[in-house]
Amino acid sequence: xSEKVTKLEAEPDVLQYTNYRLFLRDYYDYKKSxxxxxxxxxxxxxxxxxxxxxxKLAIDGKRNLTKxxxxxxxxxxxxxxxxxxxxxxxxxxxxAKTEKEKQTFYTxxxxxxxxxxxxxxxxxxxxIFKEWYHSMILEMISLKNFNPAPxxxxxxxxxxxxxSQVAESLKLLQELGxxxxxxxxxxxxxxxxxxxxxxxxxxxxxxxxAGFKLAAEAISSLPPEIRDISAxxxxxxxxxxxxxxxxxxxxxxxxxxxxxxxxxxDDIIQVNIQLFPVTRGV
Numbered sequence: 001x002s003e004k005v006t007k008l009e010a011e012p013d014v015l016q017y018t019n020y021r022l023f024l025r026d027y028y029d030y031k032k033s034x035x036x037x038x039x040x041x042x043x044x045x046x047x048x049x050x051x052x053x054x055x056k057l058a059i060d061g062k063r064n065l066t067k068x069x070x071x072x073x074x075x076x077x078x079x080x081x082x083x084x085x086x087x088x089x090x091x092x093x094x095x096a097k098t099e100k101e102k103q104t105f106y107t108x109x110x111x112x113x114x115x116x117x118x119x120x121x122x123x124x125x126x127x128i129f130k131e132w133y134h135s136m137i138l139e140m141i142s143l144k145n146f147n148p149a150p151x152x153x154x155x156x157x158x159x160x161x162x163x164s165q166v167a168e169s170l171k172l173l174q175e176l177g178x179x180x181x182x183x184x185x186x187x188x189x190x191x192x193x194x195x196x197x198x199x200x201x202x203x204x205x206x207x208x209x210a211g212f213k214l215a216a217e218a219i220s221s222l223p224p225e226i227r228d229i230s231a232x233x234x235x236x237x238x239x240x241x242x243x244x245x246x247x248x249x250x251x252x253x254x255x256x257x258x259x260x261x262x263x264x265x266d267d268i269i270q271v272n273i274q275l276f277p278v279t280r281g282v
Contacts, residue, residue, distance in 0.1 A: 014083050015116040020090045024059050027077065047076025064095045086112035099205060127172060132210035133161050136270075137169050138178055141186050142262040148185030158221070159214075188262070211272045233278070248275055 011030050017023040031038040044052035049072055057063035065073070070091050074084045089112060093105035106126075109116065128134045136157060140146060147153070150166035157166075170186070173179045179186045218227050236244065255271060 014077075014079065014087045014090070015113055017090065020065075020087065020094055021059050021061055023087075023090075024055075024073075028059070043076060047072045049073075049076075065091050082113040086116055126206075128176065129204065129207040130210070131169075132207075132214060133157065133159060133165070134169050134172060135207075136268060137166065138173055138188065139268045141179060141188050142260070143265050143268070144263050145266075146185065159217075208272075211270060212274075214270055215272050245275065248273055 012023055012026040014020075014023050017026075028038075028040060028043065031043070039052075040056055041052045044055050047055075049055060049069065054063060054069070055073075058065050058069075070088050074087060077087070079087050086109060089105050089108040093102060093109055096102040096105055137153060140153060140157065148170075150163035150170070153166045154161050154163045170179070174181065177189055179188055215229060219229055252271075252273065260266075
């Protein structure tokens, strides 16, 4: 542990963190700044840990914490009630290896405390990524013949969305500052969606999962003349993979040149592009 201490005005509150390693580092720095006698060894002994080396490796991101260690750290940190629950779930959220595990602990984190940073910043935004229709309704506002009535939106949007779901979505988009109600309906604002690094990856993955589901439904529900769903499978050199990804990124930007000005579009489209290996290398 470095002896360089960051001056913090108040003891860190675990509810304001989305990374338990950063919380432990800040907690250590704060205690060190208020008492020169405080050390990682002292902290480990206070928590009932057999060695401070394991804790240092965990803070540095080189080792994970076990359930037993988490329980001891909660005591050493003096965490109680919902803060203790939040810290425990935060540890296992950060250490989750599968998307299912990550989702489980993310849900528990949101329930842990209404005062947590995750709850305040990301609960509503999480829905934007997880439920496919919010982004679609947001884009529909730019249609030249757009009608703000939930019944109209429901009738013109694929996916059998009910008017009540549309109304709830419009309310959510307003709460997030993505749209504002006007005399004629709604007006789009500059996107203000922000997510912490620890949850951003999870949210983006849910967005892509929703896109895959829509594409799968389009294969059977839409006629060929208004869809283009194809696939390529071919061998590549591993050294060419970065260049291939770059090519797709440039293609996405070129496709945006077809984006119509607000009030001129007739339809909203979804373009999904996937690139992934189907072999493990030989």
